[in-house]
Amino acid sequence: xxxxxxxxxxxxxxxxxxxxxxxxxxxxxxxxxxxxxxxxxxxxxxxxxxxxxxxxxxxxxxxxxxxxxxxxxxxxxxxxxxxxxxxxxxxxxxxxxxxxxxxxxxxxxxxxxxxxxxxxxxxxxxxxxxxxxxxxxxxxxxxxxxxxxx
Amino acid sequence: xxxxxxxxxxxxxxxxxxxxxxxxxxxxxxxxxxxxxxxxxxxxxxxxxxxxxxxxxxxxxxxxxxxxxxxxxxxxxxxxxxxxxxxxxxxxxxxxxxxxxxxxxxxxxxxxxxxxxxxxxxxxxxxxxxxxxxxxxxxxxxxxxxxxxxxxxxxxxxxxxxxxxxxxxxxxxxxxxxxxxxxxxxxxxxxxxxxxxxxxxxxxxxxxxxxxxxxxxxxxxxxxxxxxxxxxxxxxxxxxxxxxxxxxxxxxxxxxxxxxxxxxxxxxxxxxxxxxxxxxxxxxxxxxxxxxxxxxxxxxx
Numbered sequence: 001x002x003x004x005x006x007x008x009x010x011x012x013x014x015x016x017x018x019x020x021x022x023x024x025x026x027x028x029x030x031x032x033x034x035x036x037x038x039x040x041x042x043x044x045x046x047x048x049x050x051x052x053x054x055x056x057x058x059x060x061x062x063x064x065x066x067x068x069x070x071x072x073x074x075x076x077x078x079x080x081x082x083x084x085x086x087x088x089x090x091x092x093x094x095x096x097x098x099x100x101x102x103x104x105x106x107x108x109x110x111x112x113x114x115x116x117x118x119x120x121x122x123x124x125x126x127x128x129x130x131x132x133x134x135x136x137x138x139x140x141x142x143x144x145x146x147x148x149x150x
Numbered sequence: 151x152x153x154x155x156x157x158x159x160x161x162x163x164x165x166x167x168x169x170x171x172x173x174x175x176x177x178x179x180x181x182x183x184x185x186x187x188x189x190x191x192x193x194x195x196x197x198x199x200x201x202x203x204x205x206x207x208x209x210x211x212x213x214x215x216x217x218x219x220x221x222x223x224x225x226x227x228x229x230x231x232x233x234x235x236x237x238x239x240x241x242x243x244x245x246x247x248x249x250x251x252x253x254x255x256x257x258x259x260x261x262x263x264x265x266x267x268x269x270x271x272x273x274x275x276x277x278x279x280x281x282x283x284x285x286x287x288x289x290x291x292x293x294x295x296x297x298x299x300x301x302x303x304x305x306x307x308x309x310x311x312x313x314x315x316x317x318x319x320x321x322x323x324x325x326x327x328x329x330x331x332x333x334x335x336x337x338x339x340x341x342x343x344x345x346x347x348x349x350x351x352x353x354x355x356x357x358x359x360x361x362x363x364x365x366x367x368x369x370x371x372x373x374x375x376x377x378x379x380x381x382x383x384x385x386x387x388x389x390x391x392x393x394x395x396x397x398x399x400x401x402x403x404x405x406x407x408x409x410x411x412x413x414x415x416x417x418x419x420x421x422x423x424x425x426x427x428x429x430x431x432x433x434x435x436x437x438x439x440x441x442x443x444x445x446x447x448x449x450x451x
Contacts, residue, residue, distance in 0.1 A: 052240075054342075055233035074234060098235040101267050105237045 006150065013149065014142035021138015025131035031083060032127045035120045038068055038086065042116060046109035049102060056098045069094075089115060153278050154180050156252040160276055162226035165191055168217050171206035181280075181305060186273040187224050190216035194305075196436065228271045231256045236267075241358050242333075243268040253279035253338020253345045279338055280307070281346050286315035289431055290322070292443050296428030297390075297400040299381075299421065301412060306433040308403040309335055309379055311441075313346055315401065316377050320349025327401075328373035329354045330363035336379055364389040368396050377401040387420055394426040406432070409442070413449055422446045 044063040053059050060071045069078045069090065076094040078087050093112045098105065154177040158166050161183065169183070169191070182194035190212040191202040200208040203215045231248050232239050239248045244266040248256045257275035260268045289300075289311065298315075302308050313336055319325040329352055331337045337354045338345035344354060353371045357363035360378050364386075367376055376393050381402045390400050404418050409432055412418045421427055423446075430449075432442040 049237055052238055055235035055238050057233055057235075074230070098232075098237060099229070100237060101240050101265065102237045 009149065010146040013146045014139065017142025017145060018135070018139045021134045021136070021141075024138070025134040028127050028130050028134070032120070032123050034068070034082060035086065035116065035123055037065065038082075038090070039113065039116045039120055041065070041068060042109060042113045046106055046113065049098075049105045049109060052102060086116070086119070153252065153254070153280065154178070157183065157250065157254045157276050157278050160227055160231045160250055160254075160256065161185070162219075162223035162230070164223050164226075165217060165219060168202060168204060168206050172202070172208070173206075176200075176208065181278060183276040183278070184273070185219040185224055185227060185276075187221050188218060189273075191219050196305075224271050224274060227274055228258065231258075231274065231276075240266060245333075245358065247333060249334035249340060250276070251340050251345075253281070253335070253340070255279065255333060255335055279335065279346070280310045281313060281338075282307075282310055283314060283317070283347070286311055286318050288441060289315055290318045292431075293429060295399070297394070297426045298402075299418070299427045299430045300401075300403040300433065301406045301418065301430060302403075302433030303407050303435045304405060306435055306439075308433060311431070311433065312336065312377065312379060312401065312403055313348065316352060317347055317349040319375065320351040324351055326372070326374045327352045328367035328371045328376050328398075330360050330367060330376065330378035331356050332358055332360050332363070332378065336377070361385050361389045364393060368393060368398060373398050375399045375401055379403050380405065381417060381421060384417070384420075387417060387424070390421065390426050391424055394424065400426050409444075412444075422449060 041064045045059060048054070048059040048063060057071055057074060060069070060076065067079060068082065069076055071077070078090050082090070089112065093108070097108065100108065155170065158169055161169060165185070176193070179195050180193045181196070184192040184194065184199075192199045193202060193208070200210060201212050202217045203209055203213070204217050205215065209216070231250055236243070242248050243258060246258055248258060250256055255277045257277065258268055258271060259273040260271040262268055285307070300308050300311055316327055316329060316336070320327050327349070329336055329348060331339060331354055334340070334356060336346070337348055337356075339354070339356055348354065353367070353373065355363045355367055357366070363378070364376055367373055376398050379402070381387065381390070381404050390402070393400050404421070406412055406415065406418065412422065412430065412432070422430070427446055430444040430446065432444060434440050
């Protein structure tokens with residue numbers, strides 16, 4: 001009976017630590033997903049500007065999901081869930097976006113797209129490594145903790 | 151009054167409140183809001199210009215209490231007029247105006263670059279569109295078919311009359327009308343939504359070049375009538391002749407200061423002589439004033 005309880009405790013600790021590791025890695029994956037979403041939204045915005053699809057108040061809701069940003073009373077509100085650097089980049093872009101002609105606007109969008117894509121590329125490499133690390137560390141921590149408890 | 155308040159979204163916040171507090175009687179008869187850098191805010195009404203004071207009263211001449219439009223106010227107003235999207239209005243800006251919400255139009259003055267970009271905005275003229283249903287009843291009763299020219303001085307209500315006449319012909323007489331709206335002023339088009347009622351039998355084509363629009367309408371929409379605002383060039387006159395030969399009647403407007411101008415101005419003179427016009431409605435400078443109806447044969451000696 002005693003051994004059964006010990007075994008149950010070990011499994012519980014390992015499972016908790018591993019799931020914590022998985023949770024952490026999924027958080028990082030989520031950030032990467034958000035960044036890739038921003039990139040595709042900016043691409044879509046650039047195309048809509050190039051095709052003169054309409055004013056910013058019309059095209060922003062078509063390109064960006066509420067998860068990233070929304071437009072209210074002509075003001076762009078960026079979701080606070082977005083990491084600080086990306087949020088700063090987006091607010092910097094939207095502070096002057098739309099006030100040039102089509103060529104300069106598409107060029108400006110291109111600049112920000114390449115900046116976000118660079119960040120996405122780095123994030124993808126980092127995410128792959130970190131996800132693996134967090135999952136392994138989670139499991140190993142659980143294992144060491146249970147051995148220590150025994 | 152509603153139209154005036156509807157246009158105030160495009161005025162910078164610093165000036166908006168004062169304009170909003172103007173008396174309802176004034177709001178109802180304002181035709182234009184004029185903003186010029188470091189100059190008093192002016193309103194155009196039928197009798198002339200009035201200057202807005204900081205306490206929301208009006209004066210006939212600028213005074214120490216006048217509400218001044220600063221550069222920041224003009225820049226903010228321009229941003230609001232364009233909806234923070236100058237790129238979407240480039241073609242309009244090349245011609246010096248921006249189509250606004252509610253069918254209004256803003257005239258823009260500044261520095262026009264070689265690429266056609268307007269910058270360093272120095273003055274704005276927000277023109278408040280009027281839609282008066284039934285204003286063309288008298289004209290409709292006199293009209294017996296054929297081409298129609300509505301002529302009058304600026305601000306006499308030519309576009310308002312044209313708009314209601316199109317609606318009457320389309321809605322009541324069931325005429326198939328193609329409207330060539332080069333400045334979005336007839337239809338009050340904003341982001342593809344038409345804010346003025348032009349009747350259920352009307353097709354609206356938005357194009358910066360009227361001649362191109364007329365050709366497209368003739369080829370694709372098979373209209374009985376083609377309507378457009380302000381005939382002004384010889385190319386447009388050629389397009390009208392083309393319409394006439396294709397069997398489509400023309401409804402258009404022209405700027406004149408008095409009846410004599412109909413024959414002294416080459417475009418109107420050629421238009422009348424072309425045979426494409428069978429009725430001329432001459433408007434008096436006062437809105438809702440007397441309309442004089444003329445036949446081309448009354449003018450051509």
